[in-house]
Amino acid sequence: MSELRYRDALGAALREELHRDERVLLMGEDIGVFGGAFKVTAGLLEEFGERRVRDTPISENTIVGMGVGAAMSGLRPVVELMTINFSLLAFDQIVNHAAHIHYMFGGQVRVPLVVRMPQGAGHQLGPTHSHCLEALFLHVPGLLVAVPATAADAKGLLKSAIRDDNPVIFIEHESLYGVRGEVPDSEEHLVDFGRARVSREGSDVTIVAVSRMALTAERAAAVLADEHGVQAEVIDPRTLRPLDLDTILASVRKTNRCVIVEEGWPHGGVGANLAALVCEQAFDDLDAPVARVSGADVPMPYSKPLEDIAYPHEPQIVDAALQTLGAAGSR
Amino acid sequence: MGAPAKADVARLPEPDVAREWLATMTLIRRFEERAGEMYARAKVGGFLHLSIGEEATIVGSARALRTTDYLVSTYRSHGHALVRGTPPEKVMAELFGRVDGCSRGRGGSMHMFDLERRFMGGYGIVGGNLPIAAGVALASDYTGTDEVTLCTFGDGACNQGTFGETLNLAALWRLPVVFMVTNNQFGMGTALQRHSAVTDLRRKGEGLGVPGMSCDGMDVLDTHAVLSWAVERVRTERRPVLVEAITYRFRGHSMADPEQYRTKEEVAQWRERDPIPAFGELLLGAGVLDERQREQIDADAVARVDAAVQFAESSPHPEPDSLYDDVYVLDRARWGTYSVKTTDPQAHPSSPAERQRDDAAQAADGADEIPQQMSDALLLGEEAT
Numbered sequence: 027m028s029e030l031r032y033r034d035a036l037g038a039a040l041r042e043e044l045h046r047d048e049r050v051l052l053m054g055e056d057i058g059v060f061g062g063a064f065k066v067t068a069g070l071l072e073e074f075g076e077r078r079v080r081d082t083p084i085s086e087n088t089i090v091g092m093g094v095g096a097a098m099s100g101l102r103p104v105v106e107l108m109t110i111n112f113s114l115l116a117f118d119q120i121v122n123h124a125a126h127i128h129y130m131f132g133g134q135v136r137v138p139l140v141v142r143m144p145q146g147a148g149h150q151l152g153p154t155h156s157h158c159l160e161a162l163f164l165h166v167p168g169l170l171v172a173v174p175a176t177a178a179d180a181k182g183l184l185k186s187a188i189r190d191d192n193p194v195i196f197i198e199h200e201s202l203y204g205v206r207g208e209v210p211d212s213e214e215h216l217v218d219f220g221r222a223r224v225s226r227e228g229s230d231v232t233i234v235a236v237s238r239m240a241l242t243a244e245r246a247a248a249v250l251a252d253e254h255g256v257q258a259e260v261i262d263p264r265t266l267r268p269l270d271l272d273t274i275l276a277s278v279r280k281t282n283r284c285v286i287v288e289e290g291w292p293h294g295g296v297g298a299n300l301a302a303l304v305c306e307q308a309f310d311d312l313d314a315p316v317a318r319v320s321g322a323d324v325p326m327p328y329s330k331p332l333e334d335i336a337y338p339h340e341p342q343i344v345d346a347a348l349q350t351l352g353a354a355g356s357r
Numbered sequence: 358m359g360a361p362a363k364a365d366v367a368r369l370p371e372p373d374v375a376r377e378w379l380a381t382m383t384l385i386r387r388f389e390e391r392a393g394e395m396y397a398r399a400k401v402g403g404f405l406h407l408s409i410g411e412e413a414t415i416v417g418s419a420r421a422l423r424t425t426d427y428l429v430s431t432y433r434s435h436g437h438a439l440v441r442g443t444p445p446e447k448v449m450a451e452l453f454g455r456v457d458g459c460s461r462g463r464g465g466s467m468h469m470f471d472l473e474r475r476f477m478g479g480y481g482i483v484g485g486n487l488p489i490a491a492g493v494a495l496a497s498d499y500t501g502t503d504e505v506t507l508c509t510f511g512d513g514a515c516n517q518g519t520f521g522e523t524l525n526l527a528a529l530w531r532l533p534v535v536f537m538v539t540n541n542q543f544g545m546g547t548a549l550q551r552h553s554a555v556t557d558l559r560r561k562g563e564g565l566g567v568p569g570m571s572c573d574g575m576d577v578l579d580t581h582a583v584l585s586w587a588v589e590r591v592r593t594e595r596r597p598v599l600v601e602a603i604t605y606r607f608r609g610h611s612m613a614d615p616e617q618y619r620t621k622e623e624v625a626q627w628r629e630r631d632p633i634p635a636f637g638e639l640l641l642g643a644g645v646l647d648e649r650q651r652e653q654i655d656a657d658a659v660a661r662v663d664a665a666v667q668f669a670e671s672s673p674h675p676e677p678d679s680l681y682d683d684v685y686v687l688d689r690a691r692w693g694t695y696s697v698k699t700t701d702p703q704a705h706p707s708s709p710a711e712r713q714r715d716d717a718a719q720a721a722d723g724a725d726e727i728p729q730q731m732s733d734a735l736l737l738g739e740e741a742t
Contacts, residue, residue: 088488090488131478132461220694
């Protein structure tokens with residue numbers, strides 16, 4: 027084990043896979059000379075050269091589309107987009123092409139493409155740089171969606187993503203890049219898609235939390251235990267497609283209560299989807315309605331105090347959990 | 358038509374080759390006519406975009422390629438599949454939506470594909486194919502081959518963002534792509550001069566570092582000559598080129614087009630330059646073809662199309678069970694729920710007990726290789742059954 031920052035764990039995954047497989051190449055805006063907008067790719071250009079680590083113009087749709095074409099031709103491209111908001115410029119290539127080509131052409135060709143990008147609020151970047159859009163990608167059959175919250179998962183999931191034959195939307199979080207965590211040293215440290223991480227066991231309420239919220243939820247669970255005597259089970263799905271529904275349902279059958287936490291918008295969001303699945307599959311096991319904690323249903327404001335209340339923090343999660351237990355709000 | 362000009366005769370390829378070009382253009386024409394009939398008889402669904410009138414652009418360009426080169430096309434791509442050698446049976450079966458179609462009935466008219474023949478697809482989004490073609494070329498470059506990718510698109514696509522983005526990037530990275538704009542004078546129903554500020558389309562690449570040239574897309578010889586030059590230049594110099602093939606589609610944009618945006622006279626004028634009779638006359642005049650051979654070429658094309666229709670009629674529809682096949686590639690160990698089948702009450706029956714059992718079974722097998730066909734398991738959220 028080594029203690030690594032989330033960004034360095036990602037960088038290590040890229041480095042190892044570049045070494046392991048000649049077909050892997052990186053493309054993206056400012057990933058080379060600049061070292062990456064968030065320094066994930068720092069040093070890789072020097073180590074692997076311009077053939078394999080490619081700075082691109084600011085042309086998101088074409089960068090992703092070239093990744094699609096290269097993947098169809100046998101390469102395993104990893105495309106970096108500077109933020110998830112910019113991926114909207116590439117939505118045609120991601121949805122109409124990357125996600126559908128394997129199906130649309132009758133299974134003749136595969137698209138082993140990884141598109142990496144960070145999301146998240148907290149840096150006062152306003153409405154075009156701060157959103158959490160995993161639900162948009164979750165919606166699309168044909169895509170796999172990973173949302174790692176820890177350094178170990180960042181590395182293990184990225185390595186799995188690069189080795190997968192499906193197009194993977196790999197969603198990092200801007201606020202996590204500097205967070206340290208224990209990461210296995212093995213170059214074969216892979217985290218399987220579709221297997222949730224249970225970060226805390228408990229019998230009173232299940233909290234499913236996505237991306238950065240997995241860490242916020244762990245802190246909320248500590249508050250619940252320390253201040254309210256409530257034992258929460260915290261589940262980080264790690265991937266949204268495939269989804270480890272079994273682990274979530276098993277937990278709900280044990281606790282009979284479920285809170286879903288996401289940073290993105292509530293309408294049509296990850297929580298809406300998951301709440302529907304839990305209600306369909308475990309309705310009889312629920313002792314309270316499924317509760318959702320989400321980002322505010324607004325474009326992300328620049329103002330610091332407004333931004334702070336536009337995405338979830340521990341108290342909202344604690345409140346939601348207590349409400350499923352029939353308690354009044356904690357505040 | 359009169360006697361062919363000496364210059365034309367001098368440009369003719371070997372007689373066998375010339376006859377094959379005529380035969381392929383004729384096959385595409387007869388195929389498209391029949392596809393239109395089948396559409397009118399509701400055998401073909403969706404949209405149907407015919408390339409009647411544009412056959413010289415298809416054959417002239419594709420015959421400038423080696424079999425190891427790649428071709429990337431648009432939603433008007435039946436002819437591109439045929440010219441690459443995809444059997445007419447498989448193209449017609451795709452139009453009919455049958456399992457023996459070249460995309461197994463999943464793509465339809467707009468999404469033909471034949472990996473074996475390096476026909477890398479028809480694409481339904483205008484301009485969506487340009488980045489993909491550049492990516493195919495990137496792979497050729499990356500792996501050190503001298504393959505070239507020919508990317509065709511219409512005049513309407515020149516106004517898409519991907520046109521500028523992809524030409525710039527292809528020039529910057531010196532990718533071996535020939536961008537060929539098939540200028541048929543209309544982006545759907547909007548005439549060239551009404552959709553593009555610059556109507557000399559070959560010039561639209563200049564500011565992006567991609568030199569341009571044009572060819573007479575109604576003349577298979579000229580198209581072939583210009584494209585051959587372009588393809589070989591791209592192959593040796595590793596720099597993209599833009600070629601504008603000036604042509605005209607004789608039929609509507611799709612079958613649902615009342616053609617109110619152009620006059621019958623204009624269509625009739627272009628039809629006088631129909632590339633197939635023109636090339637036939639040229640070959641007759643040059644003594645490469647006699648009248649009997651010309652008739653035989655047409656009869657053969659009709660017979661092949663007849664056989665294609667018969668094949669498509671008899672090919673089965675895809676099984677309902679195959680609905681979820683090939684949404685995902687499933688050749689590694691799989692966990693979790695990939696697809697949600699809300700209509701099926703058995704969509705998520707997998708329990709932790711079942712999972713543990715499967716875990717144990719898999720561990721006992723000592724393998725994480727999973728058979729390809731496991732769409733049921735996929736829906737059930739299990740890893741192996």
